[in-house]
Amino acid sequence: MPFTVADAERARIDFPALLRQHEGQPLAFLDGPGGTQVPQAVLDAMTDGYHRCNVNAGGAFASSREVGLEVEAARAAMADFLGAESPSCxxxxxxxxxxxxxxxxxxARRFKAGDEVLITRLDxxxxxxxxxxxAAHGVLVKEVAITSAGSLDMEDFRAKLTPRVKLxxxxxxxxxxxxxxEIAEIRALTRAVGAWLVCDAVHYAAHFPVDVxxxxxxxxxxxAYKFHGPHIGVLYAKPGLLDELETDRLRAQYSTAPHRIETGTPNHPALMGVRAAVDYLAGLSPGGSRRERLRNTMQGLAAYEHTLAQRYLAGLATLPAITVWGPGAEVTRAPTVSVTIDGITAADAAAQIAGRGIQVWHGHFYAMAVLESLQLVDRGGLLRTGVSLYNTPTEIDRLLEALSTLKR
Ligand SMILES: Cc1ncc(COP(=O)(O)O)c(C=O)c1O
Incomplete structure (x- = not known):
């Protein structure tokens, strides 16, 4: 189902943070890749957690039983969000x-000296x-290069993917x-050598439907904070795999998945917020199971956000002294666009733009290998714009206007 500008305008009402103003103008949150704003439904779910069941799970009393059910509801929601086989993944x-x-x-407890691991410079x-x-355990850690266009160098990938690569x-x-x-190609190649595949979907899951x-x-x-939930990390493990790993565990800790890698007392109210964030996204599409509604929502958002990125890229092309790094709008890409500007650092540009009520990030965003590969470290990094479901073409135009009037 398409997601439209009118849908984005409607959704904005759900996000209390979007009421913030800067010198009479609404704040434009174009900083989503660093973290997104949360809808009222997430705030309500977390408040409900603190009101109703702010206790440990596993007890014989009512609020403990309730919080246990809430944790399971959060697992079920994330299983739907990621297309997992079951909540216990x-x-x-x-x-x-x-x-x-x-x-x-x-x-580290599983690999032997001489085993190899392949990571990428895009990560x-x-x-x-x-x-x-x-590497401290004798494992050879190799890196896949990126091209000057900011893609994974698949020739380098193939060359480095030997049968010794275990992950x-x-x-x-x-x-x-x-x-x-190209994850399908990467999966086919890794399967051929029997290597396990670990995917970082932190950026992807905010913009596309995921199907593990x-x-x-x-x-x-x-x-979850990248898709309108609170700060909670989520790990999907294929059924049975977590149970094969020697994780850090206390001796009384549940030793089976999904608990096997969960240490300490969870942030229960935040888990209730995760469930609410998933339900919020599902609620943007009518009809069908939660999984179907999530897929529809995320497909609609991917297309909508792509049109915002296209608008931004087209506007950037008309401005002098701006270089866009990474892929163009003609390929499948996340709607996250980074630039450098001749004569001004990303930090200075971000500060001037912030003065006009527009929030964008600057720097390396911990993607340091990307910046090193593209020789952008000495230039002070990138100016990064990201879009989320509550962003509009008007905000993109405000940003383009601010970029066109930067003082060098
Ligand atoms: C692509 C990507 N991977 C990993 C992370 C780290 O996520 P977390 O903040 O949950 O540790 C981030 C955070 O910005 C990210 O953007």
Whole structure:
């Protein structure tokens, strides 16, 4: 079902943060890749958690039973969001980065010296640093290069994917450039050498429907604050796989999936917020199961956000002294567009734009290998614009106007 400008305008009413003004103008939140705003329904669910069942799960009393049910409801919601086989494929943690470090520690106990791991230079450090720690255990960690156009260099990928590679960690979408790698090809190649596939869907899941069974990855990670939920990391593990890993666990901890990698007391109200965020997205489409409604919503959003990115790219093409990094609008890409501007750093540009009530990010966004590969570190990084369901063409035009009047 298409998502239109009128739908975005309607949805804006649901987000209290969008009422904020800057010098009489509504704040334009074009900073979604760094984190999105939450609808009132998420705030209400979290408040309900603190009112009604702010206790530990597993007790014999009513509020404990209720919070246990809420946690299971959050797993079921995320299973629908990701297309998982069952809610027990879904684990919750503090954030994606902590989860990936926990996964890497578990793999350190499994891999032997001489085993190889392949990571990419397109990835956020959260899907690189944890795997690089395996080098201390004798694992050879190799990196796939990116091209000057900001795509994964698939020739380099094929050359480095030897039968010794036991695990490949790749992003599904670059948070710096919007690049979307060919995941079906990557899966086919990794399957041929028997390597496990770990996907970073933190950026992707905010903009596209995810289907873990279609991707056929072993693990996939995302973060609810990128799709209108609170700060909670989500790990999908293919049925049975988590139980094969020697995770960090206390001796009394449940030792089976999904608990096997969940340490400490969860942030229960935030998990209730995750469920509410998924239900909010599902509620933007009528009819069908929650999974079907989510797929429809995310398909509609992908198309709508792409038109915003197209509008931005077309406007940028008319401005002098601006270089767009990463893919153009003619390919499948996330609607995240990064630029450099001759004669002004990204930080200065972001500050001037902020003065006009428009929020965009600048810098490296932890996609440091991308910036190093494109030799953008010395230039002070990128100016990054992202769009979410509540952004409108008017906001894109405001940004283009602000860019056209930057003071050098
Ligand atoms: C693509 C990507 N991967 C991983 C992360 C890290 O996620 P978290 O903040 O949940 O650790 C981010 C955060 O910006 C990201 O954009």
């Amino acid at each position: 879904i684990s919750f943690g503090a954030n994606m980065t902590s989860f990936n470090f926990a996964l890497a520690r578990a793999f 956020h450090e959260a899907n690189r640093g944890p795997w690089q720690t395996l 490949v960690a790749t992003t599904l979408a670059s948070n710096a450039l919007g690049t979307v790698p 069974q279609a991707i056929d990855c072993e693990f996939l990670l995302c973060s």
